[in-house]
Amino acid sequence: MGKFSQLVRDMAKRIVLLVAVMLLVVACAQPAPSPTPAQPSTLTVMTHDSFAASEGVIAAFESQYGVKVQFLKAGDVGSALNKAILAKGNPLGDVFYGVDNTFLSRALREEIFEPYDSLLLKEIPADFLLDPQKRALPVDYGDVCLNYDRAYFAERGLQPPRNLDDLVAPEYKGLLVVQNPALSSPGLAFLLTTIGVYGEDGYLDYWKKLVENDVKVVNDWETAYYTEFSVHGGTRPIVVSYSSSPPAEVIFAETPVDEPPTGVITEGRSCFRQIEFVGVLKGTKNRNLAEKWIDFMLDRTFQEDIPLQMFVFPVNPMAKLPEEFVRFVVMPTETAQVSPEAIDQNREAWIQAWTETVLR
Amino acid sequence: MRTASLASSWKKGSALAWVLPVLFLALFYFYPLGSILFFAFERLVEEGGESLRALNLAYLWRVLRFTVYQAFLSTLLTVLLGMPAAYLFARYEFRGKTLLRALSTIPFVLPTLVVAAAFNALYGPRGWANLVAVNLLGFEEPPFTLTNSLIAILVAHVFYNLTIVIRLVGDYWSRLDPRLSQAGRSLGATPWQAFWKITFPLLLPAILSASLLVFIFDFTSFGVILILGGPRYATLEVEIYYQMSGLLNIPVAVTLSLLQLGCTWVLTIAYNRLSEKVTRPLPLAAQRRVVSRLLKPHQKVFAFLVVAFLVVFQVMPLVALVGRSLTYAGWERGERGFGVPTLSLAAYQEIFINRRASLFYIPPIQAIAISLGYALATLLFSLLIGFPTAWFLARQQGSGKLERLRRWLEPTVLLPLGTSSVTLGLGFILAFSQPPFDLRASPLLIPIAHTLVAFPFVVRSLLPALRSIRPRYHQAAAVLGASPSQIVRRIDLPIVGRAALVAGVFAFGISMGEFGATALLTRPEFPTLPVAIYRFLGQPGEMNYGQAMALSVFLMATTGLGMILIERFRSGEVGEF
Secondary structure (H helix, E strand, C coil), X not given: CCHHHHHHHHHHHHHHHHHHHHHHHHHHCCCCCCCCCCCCCEEEEEECCCCCCEHHHHHHHHHHHCCEEEEEECCCHHHHHHHHHHCCCCXXXXXXXXXXXXXXXXXXXXXXXXXXXXXXXXXXXXXXXXXXXXXXXXXXXXXXXXXXXHHHHHHCCCCCCCCHHXXXXXXXXXXXXXXXXXXXXXXXXXXHHHHHHHHHHHHHHHHHHHHHCCCEEECCHHHHHHHHXXXXXXXXXXXXXXXXXXXXXXXXXXXXXXXXXXXXXXXXXXXXXXXXXXXXXXXXXXXXXXXXHHHHHHCHHHHHHHHHHHCCEECCCCCXXXXXHHHHCCCCCCCECCCHHHHHHHHHHHHHHHHHHHCC | CHHHHHHHHHHHHHHHHCHHHHHHHHHHHHHHHHHHHHHHHHHHHHHCCHHHHCCCHHHHHHHHHHHHHHHHHHHHHHHHHHHHHHHHXXXXXXXXXXXXXXXXXXXXXXXXXXXXXHHHHHHCCCCHHHHHHHHCCCCCCCCCCCCCCHHHHHHHHHXXXXXXXXXXXXXXXXXXXXXXXXXHHHCCCCHHHHXXXXXXXXXXXXXXXXXXXXXXXXXXXXXXXXXXXXCXXXXXXXXXXXXXXXXXXXXXXXXXXXXXXXXXXXXXXXHHHHHHHHCCCCCECCHHHHCEECCCHHHHHHHHHHHHHHHHHHHHHHHHHHHHHHEECCHHHCCCCCCCCEECCHHHCCCXXXXXXXXXCCCHHHHHHHHHHHHHHHHHHHHHHHHHHHHHHHCCCCCHHHHHHHHHHHHHHHHHHHCCHHHHHHHHHHHCCCCCXXXXXXXXXXXXXXXXXXXXXXXXXXXXXXXHCCHHHHHHHHHCCCCHHHHXXXXXXXXXXXXXXXXXXXXXXXXXXXXXXXXXXXXXXXXXXXXHHHHHHCCCCHHHHHHHHHHHHHHHHHHHHHHHHHHHHHHCCCCCC
């Protein structure tokens, strides 16, 4: 046996050692597992990508209850919800925030939540409470509405469309860009708007007219808003976005502007309301803290933090809206209505029918 | 005697080298994949197969056909367009070579939304190309459009993967002794004949290796199809995402993932068969003999054409992106024409600031640091695991059992690349959220996931080089009295060294740009650059877009610099033979 084999054996030994060390590190690098239920030190909140909150607001909760709040994010709402469903019964967190009315029925059917009758619910308008058993409690809502480029219409002396009916008129041919309801949440909301307005029997006919009027479909909000929408470098002056997009345009303008470059179409039930819910995850060992957190989310401090962090609206009417929201948001008087149960039952069929009608 | 003991020690070494990759794959690939499979199966049994019944087979067939079709076309184009550049980089020395090579690698690491933004900045409705066409060339309407089409998909796939061909084939080519084809020429072959009869067959292992990787990438393509292809095109991966995320139908999503995986597996096995037929130990040549300056006019013309292609195709979109991040068009103030934008540094002024004091938005400089940390960890992990793996796979094993393991391991190594990242991501969550491996909040989860993607690349980059080492070199050196460690240092390392650098560059780049798995596994308070970019892009407002562009520029710059630094080692001890 030469030195070479020695070398090789040394190498092999080292490698095996390394694997052992790696596995050890992997196994031990964890924060101390399972805090004792008596004095929990961490509250885990499962949520989706779009969740955001001010550092100060979360810190206030942490110091009030002597707890560390850890957030687990997992992609979009669907992915995050999958994560919760996978771990049913032995939850990865104590609370789940972010399931919306399009996924609500499914989440309830999967039984991932425990009911919690928060005292703060009585401050919140009953319309928002879609689950009478109080497993999912409303936190915020946003309206998916058509946005338009004000300069585009002003330049041409053209009236912006007022409702869905207008969109199929010849003067608005080739002006609208929407998202694919199969892959985008505002896209689905807009499909539901048309179902709410024209009914299950009429929405496909409406979409046929939209196609004749040269509607453009892209897969995601980012492409629709930043590539196709004329305010940001595209050519189409009407886009499906949110009623809160105009104040965002003012707050995140590159040079200060007095008014937003975009307007919102709010008449004729042309918006769809997305409500987001929070719930205690079934099987949590921190039930007490989880309740405290939910109360916190429904209370004024957090509710007032919502608009500028997530660009949606607080459900608690006691919460004061920031100035930009008061000035630049127009609330739809009436939104399109489709019940969570109907969405849950028909989502796939509706999307498939839409795909056949619009994309083929 | 010496050679005999040498041979047996190689075998012994190999016998132990398989432990690491097998352990790694078992723990971090098969265990999570098995977990999600088991979950899906349980579901199916519970509901009596209800969700599978909804599968529309005719539709699925269409999706599968398109997936294969676009991947085949993309791969063919990528290889055809990449070969001239691979040749140029392999055979000629010219000013700006390192920079150009680094620049043409950057697309590979960019998240899709960033590539879409770059294309938009160049070919978009009011992109630079259209600005020039309308303002200078007198077009009435902007002539370029590049969304919602098969062309956009192909262009983006070539843009992404060209570097795989350039690097893998180029590296191999640079070690090919030019005297072989010169001999052919002197025997009367035309240059074309010399290429087809001599060079091409010798290059084939590297070309196949690169094609396979490119094909798998295109086959499992998600972001490019989604954003650039538009709603009329769907690959399996897009369908998996829709089933998983839109319909929460985990059983169907997992079934489709298995189908995708099966295709990858079959393809890889076919590749291995083919590859064994065409691979042979190569005569080696010193770099200085291989690489020459551009002297003759036709060489200069060729070099000019290739460089021009790379600049226009690979570099221009990047430049347009930088331009977009540095200018202000006044759109939010109502400017809607094709005017020339003005310079603005606004997007860069907040690099050290988290303006909104928001929990998950961090100063960009921190995101850079986090990304670099993960990328270095990935580089280390994937080389540590990739080296012994490639070494084990490089040669037939003496014992029957080991040889069977080798034949199984070789295609298996590539499987993570062909696995749906949505599915594997959920598998990770399921497997590593509970004992015995509770990694829920571990910062290691990300580099481990990145290693899973990078490690097949490392192995693929190393294999052709390792296989090209003639056993005779070892024997000769041993006979001449070289010690085993000297043999490794003086023969193996120099030959493999350059391939290892290629591997390192890819591992680093993959980690810097990875988004899919990262988004599922990341701890939100430690976002990587791509995660931070997506957060900005997800909100309306010119500053959000501007900051996303600025961050993309940082991502490009950091990755480019990192690659150039890694390549610096080339000039050191390892690089030369």
